[in-house]
Amino acid sequence: MSDFDDKDYRSRCSEKTLQTECNGFFMDFVHLVKENAGETWIKKKFGRLKSDKDRIRSVYESEETKEIVLKLLSNVQQVYRKKDGTISILKRLEAEAAFDDGDFNKSLLLYSQSVLRAPKTGECSTYDSGLSLSLALWGRGKLLISMQEYHLALTDIQQAIKEHLPNIFKGDAYWKMAICYKALKEDKKSKVAYDLAEKLLDSKERLEEIRKDRESDIRWVGNGAKNSKSNTSKPFLSEKLTVKTAENLGRFVVAKKEIKTGETLVVESPYAACLLPDMFGTHCHHCFVRLRAPVGCPDCSNVAFCSPTCKDAATSTYHTYECKYLDLLIGSGMSILSHTALRMITQQSYQKTLEMCKTKSDQEVLSLCTNSDKRESGDFLQRALMAAFLLRCLQKSGYFGTDGSNVLPNEDELLIGELLLFNLQMLQFNAHEVFEQLMTNDCDLKSSKLLYIGVAIYPKVALFNHDCYPAVTRYFKGKDIVITAVRPLHPNDTVAENYGPIFSRKTLQDRQRILSSRYWFKCECNACTFNWPLMDALEESTKNIRCCNENCNGYFTLPVSNVSITCSKCKAITKVEDRVKLLQRCEEQYEEGFELMMNRKYEEAAAVFCKAIDLFNSISCPPHRTTHMAQEALQLCLTTFGNVSNVLVKKS
Incomplete structure (x- = not known):
């Protein structure tokens, strides 16, 4: 683990991926089981189990846990908001x-x-x-x-x-x-x-x-097109990407060809997605769009849909099994990731899920990282207990085609429990937060805010590794994720996104603490290796010029005394004056982009930023304050192409 690893913080981060900050009965259940089982059993017996199948079976069959577990699970019953x-x-x-x-x-x-x-x-x-x-x-x-x-x-x-x-x-x-x-x-x-x-x-x-x-003639400013899901896109995976594997990096995405700033690299629909409970009254439970004239579930008053189409899609699949247990699930205090682990099961039939368990047919999802070799026994136990609780809800909801009277699962049901336990581990490191951009009626991006509305798992995008100076950014159209390059890339360059901490906004120590505790790895990107300064500490006067040899990574720090400089690495001669002029042109373009953005011409601004960033990277190298500001502005402009709601009130 990283030198900055904080074990207590790591434990709390892991727990929050299973359980929300809110009160709920699940953690009381966990503490009761742990207290009764004792640390010796948890570490020496349960902790030595090697497979998820053995772990899920153990909580039902071990003398130290089975009485408490079966007692609580036998009390699972329908709790939901009924019609009135x-x-x-x-x-x-x-x-x-x-x-x-x-x-x-x-x-x-x-x-x-x-x-x-x-x-x-x-x-x-x-x-x-x-x-x-x-x-x-x-x-x-x-x-x-x-x-x-x-x-x-x-x-x-x-x-x-x-x-x-x-x-x-x-x-x-x-x-x-x-x-x-x-x-x-x-x-x-x-x-x-x-x-x-x-x-x-x-x-x-x-x-x-x-x-x-x-x-009579109806004068209407709208058009004659039928209402469509304009916030969705066709799935897309750029041919310029490929996946490699390295011992210390796992699987990761690299560029096969030259990639320019602004290129769309991936558009992916989620394997599974869940709306946050706080958004149940404002967004469609199925497609995540803002509600205008919602329709409801025929049985419960918990959720709302934007259209009969979304309602039918949900009630014919996952909502059939979740409907009458939603308040129980939320009341347990479980996290949105735990709900997503369940949704990965309920969105398809029992027969299809069972076949997947037996044949491992869905390799794209089943091969995603779980870090099981780094997981502690107590964490495994909490997740096994959550899997058992979710499995009991499936039994009671009729998912298995029975009345759910038998608390103890049969062998096929245990396979589903094993899959739930896998999901609960995998989602911790691979899920993405889905967001929308909140704007004022006059579309002022300066006063806009990002609103976290849900969680989804995207198997292809999950393969992108982290960099504190990311190569791509993301935005969302409905539930679909769109990945776009925010700086140029060359063949064999790692195409990395950012998991939260950006070098320009958080110190090296803070970034390492967050990443090692939340994602369990030590970041060794350039920003971390060379400890790049924060945005406020970046000197605008500190500028670098690349060697003119495209195959060389050498650079010179301005100002320099000579008009021409010989590179110490490749011996090529670089005319500094020509490159300085191009660097000045970059900064002029940045100013043009910022002005367009301030005038709410976001598409035009994005195009100018892309040209400027490409030009900068051809003649200079990071860190560079103005370029990073332009990249952040570009990311903001790109979010306006996705989920946007004009719901904020403009302050006078």
């Missing part, structure tokens, strides 16, 4: 009142609460004759038309009809659909909807209104 017809009606009435008062945003919020709390259609006839959901959707659909959000309005009205909207509203519903289709420039569908409305509305006055409406 009374609340749904009250919120709908409040929404109608807000609409009448002209407060559309408040009305939208209240209608959405009504939608999310409404019971399944026909489930409870005490409220709205069992039609609360359709009435809430119908009300919100009409509101959205008034707000000129025709895509969302159309979806709501279609869903209201699907949920058995009362017949007295059907004619008006098709009329409203016709308006939406007309606004979206789908004329054929608009005509069909108008025809249906006329058949259902037999009042002469209403028919006359429809005919006038047919002839």
Whole structure:
């Protein structure tokens, strides 16, 4: 381990990847098991087990643990936020009142609460004759038309009809659909909807209104394209990358060809992803986009989805098994990484997961680093207990096709437990935080903030090693990760990202402490090896000029006394004046980029920064204050290409 290794800090970091800061019963459970088992058993017996299969079996079968473990697991039961017809009606009435008062945003919020709390259609006839959901959707659909959000309005009205909207509203519903289709420039569908409305509305006055409406023109600033997931991209892996292996580095990504600053190198969808519980009310549980007119799970009120498509995708897979145990899982105090370990199981069928366990078919995920050889026995025990808890939730939820009455897992279920234990180790070192850029309405990047919204595992991006002076940056489109070069790279250069500590912002000692404790390795990048100074300590006047021989890594520190200098390494002669002029041109470009960024022209600014950084690296070498400032500015500009929400209030 590193010279800066702090064992206590490392232990706390490891624990937090399993358990959040919040209170929960899981750590009480762990402490009880450890106290009963004793340090001797944990270190001398459990600690000597060599496989995850033996470890997960041990917590169920060892005399020191089985009684406490089986007792707690036998108490696992459904805990979730149920639907409530009374609340749904009250919120709908409040929404109608807000609409009448002209407060559309408040009305939208209240209608959405009504939608999310409404019971399944026909489930409870005490409220709205069992039609609360359709009435809430119908009300919100009409509101959205008034707000000129025709895509969302159309979806709501279609869903209201699907949920058995009362017949007295059907004619008006098709009329409203016709308006939406007309606004979206789908004329054929608009005509069909108008025809249906006329058949259902037999009042002469209403028919006359429809005919006038047919002839009217809807002026809308939107376009006719259907609402699509514009925040997703096609998966992409640059042919300029390859993977190598070294004893002290494991597997890592290197460049096969020349790479320029600004090149997109990877676009990868997650193998699995989980939204933070704090974001359940603001983001889609499935695709992570900001919610506008959310729809709910048919059974619980815990989560929300941006569309019926996302709802169906979730409720036909992982949410079926997590739905009625979400509050229990959150209440346990488990971390988002622990939830992701479970999601890696629930997102596919039991049969497929079991086959993967037996055949090791998904090598891309199963071959990721766990650092099991460095893990202490107490840490292994905590993760084995979490795996057992998650396994019990799977049993009770019907994942295995049984009623879950048997707490003690059978051999096939133990294989799933073994996989859970692997996931809990692997995610500690390979998961990525998913974020979005929060901006003000005027898109001012200076006052923007990054918001951490979830966690995901990307098997290809997980192979990128760390560097305190990273070669790439990342941003997110929905759940997809986009990796972009922020400095040029040559063949065989390591293509490294950054795991958190940047050399320009944290001291060498702080970086080494964080990396050795959080990720269990000693960083030996150039910034660490040569102890580059922090940004504030970098002297702008200290500048380097590269040797003109492209195959030489020699450089000279300015100022120099001679016009031409002979390189001590390769003996090539470099004309200093020419290179100084190019360096001055770099700095002029940086200023141009910063000005464009301040004027909110982020795409143009990014292009200028890329050219300047490429030019700088062809004639000079880091560290260089202005260049690092430009790279940080480039990273900020790139985030505007991904998840962005204009939700911050501009301070006057």
